[in-house]
Amino acid sequence: GNSVTQMEGPVTLSEEAFLTINCTYTATGYPSLFWYVQYPGEGLQLLLKATKADDKGSNKGFEATYRKETTSFHLEKGSVQVSDSAVYFCALRSGGGADGLTFGKGTHLIIQP
Protein backbone atom coordinates (compact mmCIF):
# COMPACT_ATOMS: atom_id res chain seq x y z
CA GLY A 1 0.00 0.00 0.00
CA ASN A 2 0.87 3.68 -0.04
CA SER A 3 2.87 5.29 2.74
CA VAL A 4 4.63 8.56 3.51
CA THR A 5 7.52 8.96 5.93
CA GLN A 6 8.64 12.33 7.23
CA MET A 7 10.75 13.56 10.11
CA GLU A 8 8.45 14.19 13.04
CA GLY A 9 10.24 16.84 15.03
CA PRO A 10 9.73 19.13 16.66
CA VAL A 11 12.26 20.93 14.53
CA THR A 12 13.50 24.12 16.15
CA LEU A 13 15.38 26.72 14.11
CA SER A 14 16.41 30.32 14.48
CA GLU A 15 14.91 32.98 12.25
CA GLU A 16 16.65 33.23 8.84
CA ALA A 17 18.00 29.67 9.06
CA PHE A 18 17.81 27.23 6.15
CA LEU A 19 15.02 24.66 6.41
CA THR A 20 14.82 21.12 5.11
CA ILE A 21 12.04 18.72 6.04
CA ASN A 22 12.59 15.28 4.57
CA CYS A 23 9.78 13.28 3.01
CA THR A 24 9.97 9.89 1.31
CA TYR A 25 7.14 7.81 -0.03
CA THR A 26 6.07 4.38 -1.18
CA ALA A 27 3.32 4.20 -3.77
CA THR A 28 2.05 2.25 -6.74
CA GLY A 29 2.13 3.97 -10.09
CA TYR A 30 2.98 7.63 -10.40
CA PRO A 31 1.57 9.57 -7.48
CA SER A 32 1.00 13.27 -7.14
CA LEU A 33 2.84 14.76 -4.15
CA PHE A 34 1.79 17.55 -1.81
CA TRP A 35 2.92 19.61 1.14
CA TYR A 36 0.19 20.94 3.40
CA VAL A 37 0.66 23.34 6.32
CA GLN A 38 -1.44 23.62 9.47
CA TYR A 39 -1.14 26.80 11.53
CA PRO A 40 -2.21 26.66 15.19
CA GLY A 41 -5.96 26.25 15.58
CA GLU A 42 -6.61 26.01 11.85
CA GLY A 43 -7.29 23.39 9.20
CA LEU A 44 -4.79 22.30 6.56
CA GLN A 45 -3.81 24.56 3.69
CA LEU A 46 -2.13 23.41 0.50
CA LEU A 47 1.41 24.79 0.42
CA LEU A 48 2.67 23.31 -2.85
CA LYS A 49 2.36 20.29 -5.09
CA ALA A 50 4.03 18.38 -7.92
CA THR A 51 2.33 15.96 -10.23
CA LYS A 52 5.17 14.26 -12.12
CA ALA A 53 8.83 13.39 -11.78
CA ASP A 54 11.28 16.32 -11.72
CA ASP A 55 8.49 18.85 -11.22
CA LYS A 56 9.27 21.54 -8.68
CA GLY A 57 6.46 22.96 -6.58
CA SER A 58 6.97 26.36 -4.97
CA ASN A 59 5.02 28.84 -2.88
CA LYS A 60 5.79 31.51 -0.24
CA GLY A 61 9.53 30.82 -0.54
CA PHE A 62 9.12 27.08 0.00
CA GLU A 63 10.19 24.59 -2.65
CA ALA A 64 10.07 20.83 -3.15
CA THR A 65 11.21 18.71 -6.11
CA TYR A 66 9.58 15.41 -7.07
CA ARG A 67 12.46 12.90 -7.18
CA LYS A 68 11.25 9.60 -8.56
CA GLU A 69 14.65 7.92 -8.38
CA THR A 70 14.86 8.48 -4.61
CA THR A 71 11.07 8.51 -4.01
CA SER A 72 11.44 11.79 -2.17
CA PHE A 73 9.79 15.21 -1.97
CA HIS A 74 11.83 17.20 0.53
CA LEU A 75 10.57 20.64 1.59
CA GLU A 76 13.11 23.50 1.65
CA LYS A 77 13.16 27.20 2.43
CA GLY A 78 16.20 29.41 2.32
CA SER A 79 15.36 31.75 5.20
CA VAL A 80 12.59 30.92 7.65
CA GLN A 81 10.51 33.42 9.61
CA VAL A 82 8.74 33.18 12.94
CA SER A 83 5.45 33.14 11.01
CA ASP A 84 6.47 29.83 9.39
CA SER A 85 5.98 28.06 12.72
CA ALA A 86 3.37 25.39 12.01
CA VAL A 87 2.91 21.68 11.40
CA TYR A 88 3.87 20.53 7.88
CA PHE A 89 2.39 17.43 6.28
CA CYS A 90 3.73 15.57 3.26
CA ALA A 91 1.05 13.67 1.33
CA LEU A 92 0.50 11.68 -1.82
CA ARG A 93 -2.38 10.70 -4.03
CA SER A 94 -1.89 7.76 -6.34
CA GLY A 95 -5.35 6.99 -7.62
CA GLY A 96 -7.61 8.65 -10.06
CA GLY A 97 -11.00 10.14 -9.41
CA ALA A 98 -11.81 10.87 -5.81
CA ASP A 99 -9.10 8.94 -4.01
CA GLY A 100 -8.09 10.31 -0.64
CA LEU A 101 -4.66 11.49 0.32
CA THR A 102 -2.12 9.43 2.24
CA PHE A 103 -0.38 11.66 4.81
CA GLY A 104 2.82 11.53 6.75
CA LYS A 105 2.63 12.03 10.48
CA GLY A 106 3.49 15.72 10.29
CA THR A 107 6.52 17.77 11.30
CA HIS A 108 6.13 20.45 13.95
CA LEU A 109 8.35 23.40 13.03
CA ILE A 110 9.24 26.03 15.63
CA ILE A 111 11.06 29.18 14.57
CA GLN A 112 12.65 31.23 17.31
CA PRO A 113 13.35 34.96 16.89
Next chain:
Amino acid sequence: DVKVTQSSRYLVKRTGEKVFLECVQDMDHENMFWYRQDPGLGLRLIYFSYDVKMKEKGDIPEGYSVSREKKERFSLILESASTNQTSMYLCASSHTETQYFGPGTRLLVL
Protein backbone atom coordinates in the same frame (compact mmCIF):
# COMPACT_ATOMS: atom_id res chain seq x y z
CA ASP B 1 -11.91 31.23 -2.54
CA VAL B 2 -13.09 27.76 -1.67
CA LYS B 3 -14.82 27.63 1.66
CA VAL B 4 -15.31 24.44 3.63
CA THR B 5 -17.17 24.85 6.89
CA GLN B 6 -17.74 22.41 9.72
CA SER B 7 -20.69 22.71 12.06
CA SER B 8 -18.75 22.80 15.32
CA ARG B 9 -15.19 23.64 16.35
CA TYR B 10 -15.50 21.80 19.67
CA LEU B 11 -17.87 19.05 20.75
CA VAL B 12 -18.20 17.06 23.96
CA LYS B 13 -20.28 13.87 23.93
CA ARG B 14 -20.83 10.89 26.19
CA THR B 15 -20.02 7.28 25.42
CA GLY B 16 -22.87 5.62 23.53
CA GLU B 17 -24.31 8.85 22.12
CA LYS B 18 -25.03 9.20 18.41
CA VAL B 19 -22.90 12.02 17.01
CA PHE B 20 -23.31 13.95 13.77
CA LEU B 21 -20.49 16.02 12.29
CA GLU B 22 -21.55 18.23 9.42
CA CYS B 23 -19.46 19.62 6.58
CA VAL B 24 -20.54 22.05 3.88
CA GLN B 25 -18.58 23.30 0.86
CA ASP B 26 -19.56 26.16 -1.42
CA MET B 27 -17.63 25.36 -4.61
CA ASP B 28 -19.82 22.67 -6.18
CA HIS B 29 -17.07 20.07 -5.70
CA GLU B 30 -17.94 16.47 -6.54
CA ASN B 31 -15.56 14.90 -4.04
CA MET B 32 -15.72 15.17 -0.27
CA PHE B 33 -13.66 13.48 2.43
CA TRP B 34 -13.55 12.86 6.17
CA TYR B 35 -10.23 12.42 8.00
CA ARG B 36 -9.30 12.12 11.62
CA GLN B 37 -6.10 13.64 12.95
CA ASP B 38 -4.30 12.19 15.97
CA PRO B 39 -0.92 13.13 17.47
CA GLY B 40 1.83 10.93 16.11
CA LEU B 41 -0.47 9.38 13.51
CA GLY B 42 -1.08 12.26 11.13
CA LEU B 43 -4.31 12.26 9.15
CA ARG B 44 -6.14 9.07 8.27
CA LEU B 45 -8.98 8.77 5.78
CA ILE B 46 -12.29 7.56 7.21
CA TYR B 47 -14.71 7.83 4.27
CA PHE B 48 -15.03 9.73 1.03
CA SER B 49 -17.74 10.46 -1.51
CA TYR B 50 -17.47 11.22 -5.21
CA ASP B 51 -21.11 12.05 -5.84
CA VAL B 52 -24.43 12.50 -4.11
CA LYS B 53 -25.49 9.30 -2.32
CA MET B 54 -22.17 7.64 -3.21
CA LYS B 55 -19.64 6.71 -0.56
CA GLU B 56 -16.43 4.74 -0.28
CA LYS B 57 -14.60 3.42 2.77
CA GLY B 58 -11.24 4.86 3.53
CA ASP B 59 -8.52 3.37 5.69
CA ILE B 60 -10.33 3.42 9.05
CA PRO B 61 -14.13 3.26 8.51
CA GLU B 62 -14.93 1.07 11.52
CA GLY B 63 -17.34 2.75 13.93
CA TYR B 64 -18.33 5.45 11.44
CA SER B 65 -20.88 5.98 8.70
CA VAL B 66 -21.52 8.87 6.31
CA SER B 67 -24.35 10.52 4.47
CA ARG B 68 -24.36 12.64 1.34
CA GLU B 69 -27.88 13.65 0.42
CA LYS B 70 -26.87 16.94 -1.22
CA LYS B 71 -23.77 17.77 -3.21
CA GLU B 72 -22.59 20.49 -0.86
CA ARG B 73 -23.04 18.57 2.40
CA PHE B 74 -21.22 15.53 3.76
CA SER B 75 -22.04 14.20 7.22
CA LEU B 76 -19.98 11.90 9.41
CA ILE B 77 -21.97 9.80 11.88
CA LEU B 78 -20.72 8.05 14.97
CA GLU B 79 -23.54 5.59 15.70
CA SER B 80 -22.41 4.94 19.27
CA ALA B 81 -19.53 7.14 20.32
CA SER B 82 -16.62 5.57 22.16
CA THR B 83 -13.68 7.13 23.98
CA ASN B 84 -11.24 5.98 21.28
CA GLN B 85 -13.09 8.23 18.85
CA THR B 86 -11.87 11.30 20.72
CA SER B 87 -9.97 13.11 17.99
CA MET B 88 -9.79 16.05 15.60
CA TYR B 89 -12.03 15.49 12.56
CA LEU B 90 -11.23 17.26 9.31
CA CYS B 91 -13.47 17.52 6.28
CA ALA B 92 -12.16 18.26 2.79
CA SER B 93 -13.54 18.75 -0.70
CA SER B 94 -12.04 18.67 -4.18
CA HIS B 95 -12.82 18.98 -7.84
CA THR B 96 -9.44 17.82 -9.10
CA GLU B 97 -6.57 16.45 -7.02
CA THR B 98 -6.14 19.44 -4.70
CA GLN B 99 -8.18 19.04 -1.52
CA TYR B 100 -9.46 22.01 0.49
CA PHE B 101 -9.88 21.52 4.20
CA GLY B 102 -12.27 22.86 6.79
CA PRO B 103 -11.07 24.16 10.18
CA GLY B 104 -11.75 20.87 11.96
CA THR B 105 -13.98 19.68 14.79
CA ARG B 106 -12.29 18.65 18.02
CA LEU B 107 -14.46 15.89 19.53
CA LEU B 108 -14.10 14.71 23.10
CA VAL B 109 -15.98 11.55 24.08
CA LEU B 110 -16.31 11.08 27.83
